[in-house]
Amino acid sequence: MIISKKPVRSLTAILIGLISSVAMANPVEDTTHVKTETASHTEQVAHETANHETEAHTEKHEALSPKEKINEHIQHHLADSYDFTLYSDEEAGTHVGFPLPVILIDDGLKVFSASAFHHGETVANVDGAYYKLVHNKIYKTDAEGTLELDHHGHPTNEMPLNFSITKNVFSLLITSLLLFLMFTALARTYKKGPNNLPTGFSRVLEPLVLFVRDEIARPNIGEKKYKKFMPFLLTVFFLIWLLNLIGLTPLGINVTGNIAVTFCLAFVTLIITNFSANKDYWGHIFWMPGVPAPMKIILAPIEVLGIFTKPFSLMIRLFANITAGHAVMMGLLAIIFLFKNLLGTGGSIGVSLALTTFISLIELLVAFLQAFIFTMMSSLFIGMAVQEHDHHDDHH
């Protein structure tokens, strides 16, 4: 490796790299940030006793510097929410967008619109029960909206069972519907006859389906067994791709950047891999053939761990890639506000626009690449599980 040839240079490079990470760990702004947090927190607690939580909240909001405001906005964008906010006017306190239904199970089913929360500013009264939205979580409160905070500042109020159609759920439903419509049209053409050409939009989909079959499933799972897993691989591929693409629209949807979503996708891979596994797969895990007996004992726990780390890496990879992409894009948009004094309004917008366009194009590639990698890795894991023994020896 290069390291061994130029030790001094690479050591300096590593040291320089480390300096930045140490300096990043505790910047000057960070300490002041903590100070304002505690100050506003005590203020909040003081107001809390007087039951004026809403006032304290708005006061805290006004006290934020542009940098903190941007941070808060990015955090808000990355999280799930109960409404689509397309535009909000901070000074007038108005939000333009549309609310989504909230579904709670708390002494029976309760369905109401998220507009009742007024973005967390008021307490929603539903059939005599009161709910309040705090940091995107719904708490049960009394009529004044009193919150009992623990010493971390988190409310300890009761949380009702929440089955709401949030932004992410809504996007998932829409995407599923789109996929269903797209692929039933494609399937219909094949049902008519084996030599029918697909028409319309299906003509775009056919090469993609063939791509998944010929480039992903066939080489990784094997000629004999790939057919059984095609439905799963196709679904996962197109679902992730479409969700990634929808995340690039200005609607502010971040479904594949939600760890619960990626967890479920990876969990399905884990289930399918292990339930379709053959004898050889388990043999290789618990009693690795061809190595000395002491090694077999050492290898078994590592291989058992490997069952879970493979889907875990799938989960983290998709989540982190999409979240990082969204955060970078929001950060580049924030250049408009941060460099306004330095570059002027026009200059900062120009710089931000150029960089955002550039990163958007990369994100378009990443949207496809992540769908491809997730499908590829899934088929690779499935392939390892269903491989026949003599094939296995050829590969190594």
Add this chain to the structure above:
Amino acid sequence: MGTIPNLVGAGLIVIGAGLGLGKIGGSAMDAIARQPEAAGKIQTAMIIIGALLEGLAFGALILGA
């Protein structure tokens, strides 16, 4: 935000992953230059290893930072 040891550890892992990705990319380029007709296969293998490394780096970032 993580503590300083966490961040340094995450940084070290990312440096390692960066070196690894560079090595993979370089070797793939060499391989493609040597056998251009196998470019497709080499690319697929490169992406798989790249994705594995990336998963490691992101895992470190999320757990450490």
